[in-house]
Amino acid sequence: MTERARYSDEELQEFKELILEKLAKAQEDYEMLRSNIMNTSGNDIADTSPTFKALEEGASTLGKEEAGRLAQRQAKFINSLRAALVRIENKTYGVDRITGKLIPKERLRAVPHATLGIEQKLGR
Numbered sequence: 874m875t876e877r878a879r880y881s882d883e884e885l886q887e888f889k890e891l892i893l894e895k896l897a898k899a900q901e902d903y904e905m906l907r908s909n910i911m912n913t914s915g916n917d918i919a920d921t922s923p924t925f926k927a928l929e930e931g932a933s934t935l936g937k938e939e940a941g942r943l944a945q946r947q948a949k950f951i952n953s954l955r956a957a958l959v960r961i962e963n964k965t966y967g968v969d970r971i972t973g974k975l976i977p978k979e980r981l982r983a984v985p986h987a988t989l990g991i992e993q994k995l996g997r
Contacts, residue, residue, distance in 0.1 A: 877975060880967045884978075889961050892985045896954045899947060906944040910937050953986035960988075969993060 880888070960966035967976050969990045976990045987994075 878968075879964055880975065882964075885961050885964065885966055888966060888981060888985060889958065891982065892954050892957050892961070895985060896951065896958075899951050899954060903944060903947040903951060906940050906947060909940045910944065950986070957986045 957966060960968075967978075967981055968974070969976050970988045971993045972990065974990065976987055980987055980991055
Protein backbone atom coordinates (compact mmCIF):
# COMPACT_ATOMS: atom_id res chain seq x y z
CA MET A 874 0.00 0.00 0.00
CA THR A 875 1.39 3.38 -0.95
CA GLU A 876 1.23 6.30 1.42
CA ARG A 877 -1.05 9.15 0.47
CA ALA A 878 0.59 12.49 -0.18
CA ARG A 879 -2.32 14.52 1.22
CA TYR A 880 -5.77 14.29 2.75
CA SER A 881 -8.78 14.16 0.42
CA ASP A 882 -10.92 17.23 -0.20
CA GLU A 883 -13.66 15.70 1.98
CA GLU A 884 -11.20 15.13 4.83
CA LEU A 885 -9.85 18.66 4.44
CA GLN A 886 -13.41 20.00 4.64
CA GLU A 887 -13.93 18.07 7.90
CA PHE A 888 -10.77 19.62 9.35
CA LYS A 889 -11.77 23.07 8.07
CA GLU A 890 -15.08 22.87 9.94
CA LEU A 891 -13.29 21.78 13.12
CA ILE A 892 -10.77 24.63 12.81
CA LEU A 893 -13.48 27.22 12.11
CA GLU A 894 -15.31 26.13 15.29
CA LYS A 895 -12.12 26.37 17.33
CA LEU A 896 -11.26 29.71 15.74
CA ALA A 897 -14.65 31.20 16.63
CA LYS A 898 -14.28 30.06 20.25
CA ALA A 899 -10.69 31.29 20.44
CA GLN A 900 -11.65 34.72 19.09
CA GLU A 901 -14.51 34.94 21.60
CA ASP A 902 -12.12 34.07 24.45
CA TYR A 903 -9.57 36.58 23.15
CA GLU A 904 -12.14 39.39 23.08
CA MET A 905 -13.21 38.52 26.62
CA LEU A 906 -9.59 38.71 27.81
CA ARG A 907 -9.07 42.01 26.01
CA SER A 908 -12.19 43.49 27.57
CA ASN A 909 -10.98 42.37 31.02
CA ILE A 910 -7.67 44.13 30.43
CA MET A 911 -9.29 47.32 29.14
CA ASN A 912 -12.06 47.43 31.77
CA THR A 913 -11.75 50.60 33.82
CA SER A 914 -15.31 50.70 35.10
CA GLY A 915 -17.29 48.25 37.12
CA ASN A 916 -16.51 47.27 40.68
CA ASP A 917 -14.47 50.28 41.63
CA ILE A 918 -12.77 50.67 44.99
CA ALA A 919 -12.94 54.46 45.16
CA ASP A 920 -15.02 54.55 48.33
CA THR A 921 -12.98 52.06 50.39
CA SER A 922 -10.16 52.65 52.83
CA PRO A 923 -6.73 53.67 51.40
CA THR A 924 -5.03 50.47 52.64
CA PHE A 925 -7.61 48.22 51.06
CA LYS A 926 -7.50 50.31 47.89
CA ALA A 927 -3.71 49.79 47.57
CA LEU A 928 -4.08 46.04 48.03
CA GLU A 929 -6.94 45.89 45.57
CA GLU A 930 -5.03 47.90 42.95
CA GLY A 931 -2.05 45.56 43.31
CA ALA A 932 -4.26 42.52 42.82
CA SER A 933 -5.94 44.23 39.87
CA THR A 934 -2.56 44.92 38.25
CA LEU A 935 -1.51 41.29 38.68
CA GLY A 936 -4.83 40.15 37.24
CA LYS A 937 -4.40 42.39 34.21
CA GLU A 938 -0.83 41.15 33.67
CA GLU A 939 -2.04 37.54 33.75
CA ALA A 940 -4.91 38.38 31.41
CA GLY A 941 -2.37 40.05 29.11
CA ARG A 942 -0.24 36.92 28.99
CA LEU A 943 -3.31 34.78 28.32
CA ALA A 944 -4.42 37.17 25.58
CA GLN A 945 -0.98 36.90 23.92
CA ARG A 946 -1.17 33.10 23.99
CA GLN A 947 -4.70 33.23 22.60
CA ALA A 948 -3.61 35.55 19.77
CA LYS A 949 -0.80 33.13 18.88
CA PHE A 950 -3.30 30.24 18.88
CA ILE A 951 -5.64 32.22 16.60
CA ASN A 952 -2.78 32.90 14.19
CA SER A 953 -1.87 29.20 14.19
CA LEU A 954 -5.46 28.25 13.38
CA ARG A 955 -5.57 30.81 10.55
CA ALA A 956 -2.31 29.39 9.16
CA ALA A 957 -3.91 25.93 9.26
CA LEU A 958 -6.81 27.25 7.18
CA VAL A 959 -4.31 28.54 4.60
CA ARG A 960 -2.71 25.07 4.49
CA ILE A 961 -6.16 23.58 3.89
CA GLU A 962 -6.72 25.94 0.97
CA ASN A 963 -3.26 25.03 -0.38
CA LYS A 964 -4.05 21.33 0.18
CA THR A 965 -0.90 20.92 2.29
CA TYR A 966 -2.77 20.58 5.59
CA GLY A 967 -1.88 17.56 7.69
CA VAL A 968 1.50 16.99 6.05
CA ASP A 969 4.42 16.79 8.50
CA ARG A 970 6.76 19.64 7.63
CA ILE A 971 9.85 17.51 8.35
CA THR A 972 9.01 14.05 7.03
CA GLY A 973 6.41 14.94 4.40
CA LYS A 974 4.17 12.14 5.71
CA LEU A 975 0.57 12.59 6.75
CA ILE A 976 0.03 13.51 10.39
CA PRO A 977 -2.47 11.03 11.92
CA LYS A 978 -6.07 12.26 11.98
CA GLU A 979 -6.28 11.67 15.74
CA ARG A 980 -3.46 14.16 16.32
CA LEU A 981 -5.02 16.73 13.98
CA ARG A 982 -8.37 16.41 15.72
CA ALA A 983 -6.68 17.05 19.07
CA VAL A 984 -4.27 19.73 17.79
CA PRO A 985 -5.73 21.00 14.51
CA HIS A 986 -2.91 23.49 13.92
CA ALA A 987 -0.17 20.83 14.22
CA THR A 988 2.56 20.87 11.59
CA LEU A 989 4.52 17.93 13.02
CA GLY A 990 3.69 14.34 13.76
CA ILE A 991 4.05 13.28 17.39
CA GLU A 992 7.45 11.63 16.80
CA GLN A 993 8.93 14.80 15.32
CA LYS A 994 7.29 16.94 18.01
CA LEU A 995 8.94 14.83 20.70
CA GLY A 996 12.26 14.90 18.84
CA ARG A 997 12.47 11.18 18.15
